[in-house]
Amino acid sequence: MQNEDVSLKPIDEKRLPNKTKRYKEKRTRINQRERQRMHDLNAALEGLRQVMPYSQSTSLRKLSKIATLLLARNYIVLLQQTMEELRAMVNDVYTSKTLSQNRLHYYSTMSQQIPYQGSTLYNFHGLNS
DNA sequence: TAGGCCATCTGGTCCT
DNA sequence: AGGACCAGATGGCCTA
Numbered sequence: 474m475q476n477e478d479v480s481l482k483p484i485d486e487k488r489l490p491n492k493t494k495r496y497k498e499k500r501t502r503i504n505q506r507e508r509q510r511m512h513d514l515n516a517a518l519e520g521l522r523q524v525m526p527y528s529q530s531t532s533l534r535k536l537s538k539i540a541t542l543l544l545a546r547n548y549i550v551l552l553q554q555t556m557e558e559l560r561a562m563v564n565d566v567y568t569s570k571t572l573s574q575n576r577l578h579y580y581s582t583m584s585q586q587i588p589y590q591g592s593t594l595y596n597f598h599g600l601n602s
Numbered sequence: 603t604a605g606g607c608c609a610t611c612t613g614g615t616c617c618t
Numbered sequence: 619a620g621g622a623c624c625a626g627a628t629g630g631c632c633t634a
Contacts, residue, residue, distance in 0.1 A: 499620095503609060506621075511609070533632095537607060 521601055 522541055526548060536544065 500612075503621085507612090507623090508610070510622075515609095539607095 518542075 518538055518541055522536055525541065525544055527538070
Protein backbone atom coordinates (compact mmCIF):
# COMPACT_ATOMS: atom_id res chain seq x y z
CA MET A 474 0.00 0.00 0.00
CA GLN A 475 1.04 3.51 -0.68
CA ASN A 476 0.01 6.67 1.09
CA GLU A 477 -3.11 6.12 3.24
CA ASP A 478 -3.38 9.77 4.30
CA VAL A 479 -6.60 11.27 2.97
CA SER A 480 -6.09 14.70 4.41
CA LEU A 481 -6.09 17.69 2.09
CA LYS A 482 -3.02 17.88 -0.07
CA PRO A 483 -2.01 20.65 -2.47
CA ILE A 484 -2.46 19.68 -6.09
CA ASP A 485 0.50 19.12 -8.36
CA GLU A 486 1.46 22.44 -9.93
CA LYS A 487 3.27 20.67 -12.75
CA ARG A 488 0.06 18.97 -13.89
CA LEU A 489 -2.16 22.05 -13.69
CA PRO A 490 0.06 25.07 -14.35
CA ASN A 491 -2.53 27.60 -15.56
CA LYS A 492 -5.59 26.97 -13.42
CA THR A 493 -7.25 29.47 -11.12
CA LYS A 494 -6.92 29.34 -7.33
CA ARG A 495 -10.66 28.65 -7.02
CA TYR A 496 -10.35 25.71 -9.41
CA LYS A 497 -7.37 24.27 -7.57
CA GLU A 498 -9.15 24.50 -4.22
CA LYS A 499 -12.14 22.70 -5.68
CA ARG A 500 -9.93 20.00 -7.20
CA THR A 501 -8.20 19.51 -3.85
CA ARG A 502 -11.54 18.83 -2.14
CA ILE A 503 -12.68 16.51 -4.93
CA ASN A 504 -9.40 14.61 -4.80
CA GLN A 505 -9.75 14.17 -1.04
CA ARG A 506 -13.23 12.72 -1.43
CA GLU A 507 -12.07 10.43 -4.20
CA ARG A 508 -9.19 9.14 -2.08
CA GLN A 509 -11.59 8.47 0.79
CA ARG A 510 -13.99 6.71 -1.55
CA MET A 511 -11.22 4.45 -2.84
CA HIS A 512 -10.03 3.77 0.71
CA ASP A 513 -13.58 2.76 1.67
CA LEU A 514 -13.70 0.47 -1.34
CA ASN A 515 -10.37 -1.08 -0.36
CA ALA A 516 -11.59 -1.54 3.22
CA ALA A 517 -14.59 -3.44 1.89
CA LEU A 518 -12.32 -5.60 -0.24
CA GLU A 519 -10.14 -6.30 2.78
CA GLY A 520 -13.23 -7.34 4.71
CA LEU A 521 -14.02 -9.74 1.90
CA ARG A 522 -10.48 -11.16 2.00
CA GLN A 523 -10.85 -11.82 5.72
CA VAL A 524 -13.78 -14.18 5.19
CA MET A 525 -12.40 -15.92 2.11
CA PRO A 526 -11.34 -19.54 2.58
CA TYR A 527 -7.82 -19.11 1.36
CA SER A 528 -4.80 -19.48 3.58
CA GLN A 529 -4.22 -16.53 5.90
CA SER A 530 -0.56 -17.44 6.06
CA THR A 531 1.63 -14.36 6.06
CA SER A 532 4.00 -16.18 3.75
CA LEU A 533 1.47 -15.78 0.94
CA ARG A 534 0.99 -12.58 -0.95
CA LYS A 535 -2.24 -10.71 -0.40
CA LEU A 536 -4.89 -11.46 -3.00
CA SER A 537 -5.16 -8.83 -5.68
CA LYS A 538 -8.44 -6.98 -6.09
CA ILE A 539 -9.49 -8.92 -9.15
CA ALA A 540 -8.48 -12.24 -7.58
CA THR A 541 -10.46 -11.39 -4.44
CA LEU A 542 -13.61 -10.71 -6.45
CA LEU A 543 -13.26 -13.82 -8.63
CA LEU A 544 -12.50 -16.00 -5.61
CA ALA A 545 -15.54 -14.62 -3.77
CA ARG A 546 -17.74 -15.29 -6.78
CA ASN A 547 -16.51 -18.88 -7.00
CA TYR A 548 -16.97 -19.41 -3.28
CA ILE A 549 -20.59 -18.25 -3.52
CA VAL A 550 -21.22 -20.62 -6.43
CA LEU A 551 -19.75 -23.53 -4.50
CA LEU A 552 -21.80 -22.70 -1.42
CA GLN A 553 -24.93 -22.62 -3.56
CA GLN A 554 -24.07 -26.05 -4.97
CA THR A 555 -23.43 -27.38 -1.50
CA MET A 556 -26.78 -26.08 -0.32
CA GLU A 557 -28.51 -27.83 -3.20
CA GLU A 558 -26.81 -31.10 -2.28
CA LEU A 559 -27.84 -30.71 1.34
CA ARG A 560 -31.42 -29.99 0.36
CA ALA A 561 -31.46 -33.11 -1.75
CA MET A 562 -30.02 -35.07 1.14
CA VAL A 563 -32.65 -33.81 3.58
CA ASN A 564 -35.35 -34.57 1.05
CA ASP A 565 -34.03 -38.10 0.70
CA VAL A 566 -34.00 -38.62 4.44
CA TYR A 567 -37.63 -37.57 4.80
CA THR A 568 -39.00 -39.36 1.74
CA SER A 569 -37.29 -42.73 1.80
CA LYS A 570 -37.75 -45.21 4.61
CA THR A 571 -34.52 -46.99 3.95
CA LEU A 572 -31.38 -45.56 2.53
CA SER A 573 -29.15 -47.64 0.38
CA GLN A 574 -25.64 -48.31 1.62
CA ASN A 575 -24.31 -46.45 -1.40
CA ARG A 576 -26.35 -43.37 -0.56
CA LEU A 577 -25.25 -43.44 3.08
CA HIS A 578 -21.64 -43.65 2.02
CA TYR A 579 -22.15 -40.76 -0.38
CA TYR A 580 -23.61 -38.54 2.34
CA SER A 581 -20.89 -39.30 4.83
CA THR A 582 -18.13 -38.49 2.39
CA MET A 583 -19.81 -35.47 0.85
CA SER A 584 -20.02 -33.71 4.19
CA GLN A 585 -16.25 -33.82 4.37
CA GLN A 586 -15.72 -32.36 0.93
CA ILE A 587 -17.11 -28.89 1.34
CA PRO A 588 -14.42 -26.90 -0.37
CA TYR A 589 -12.45 -24.93 2.15
CA GLN A 590 -9.22 -25.04 0.22
CA GLY A 591 -8.39 -21.83 -1.54
CA SER A 592 -6.72 -23.65 -4.37
CA THR A 593 -9.97 -25.45 -5.17
CA LEU A 594 -11.81 -22.15 -5.51
CA TYR A 595 -8.95 -20.59 -7.35
CA ASN A 596 -9.09 -23.19 -10.10
CA PHE A 597 -12.86 -23.29 -10.30
CA HIS A 598 -13.88 -20.39 -12.53
CA GLY A 599 -11.76 -17.78 -14.16
CA LEU A 600 -8.68 -18.04 -12.00
CA ASN A 601 -6.70 -20.68 -13.78
CA SER A 602 -3.95 -18.40 -15.00
C1' DT B 603 14.07 -4.79 -17.03
C1' DA B 604 9.25 -5.88 -18.18
C1' DG B 605 4.94 -6.68 -16.38
C1' DG B 606 1.54 -6.70 -12.66
C1' DC B 607 -0.64 -4.21 -9.19
C1' DC B 608 -1.67 -0.25 -6.93
C1' DA B 609 -2.79 4.82 -5.37
C1' DT B 610 -3.80 9.07 -7.01
C1' DC B 611 -5.34 12.70 -10.08
C1' DT B 612 -8.44 14.19 -13.47
C1' DG B 613 -12.50 15.17 -16.36
C1' DG B 614 -16.90 13.43 -17.69
C1' DT B 615 -21.56 11.97 -16.48
C1' DC B 616 -25.50 11.35 -13.67
C1' DC B 617 -28.28 12.39 -9.71
C1' DT B 618 -30.24 15.23 -5.94
C1' DA C 619 -23.94 23.51 -7.57
C1' DG C 620 -22.10 19.80 -5.30
C1' DG C 621 -21.44 14.93 -4.51
C1' DA C 622 -20.94 10.10 -6.14
C1' DC C 623 -19.30 7.17 -9.45
C1' DC C 624 -16.50 5.89 -13.24
C1' DA C 625 -12.67 5.20 -16.54
C1' DG C 626 -8.29 6.76 -18.44
C1' DA C 627 -3.67 8.44 -17.51
C1' DT C 628 0.34 8.50 -14.80
C1' DG C 629 3.96 7.16 -11.86
C1' DG C 630 5.74 4.24 -7.94
C1' DC C 631 6.74 -0.28 -5.96
C1' DC C 632 7.64 -5.10 -6.26
C1' DT C 633 8.74 -9.56 -8.32
C1' DA C 634 10.33 -12.95 -11.70
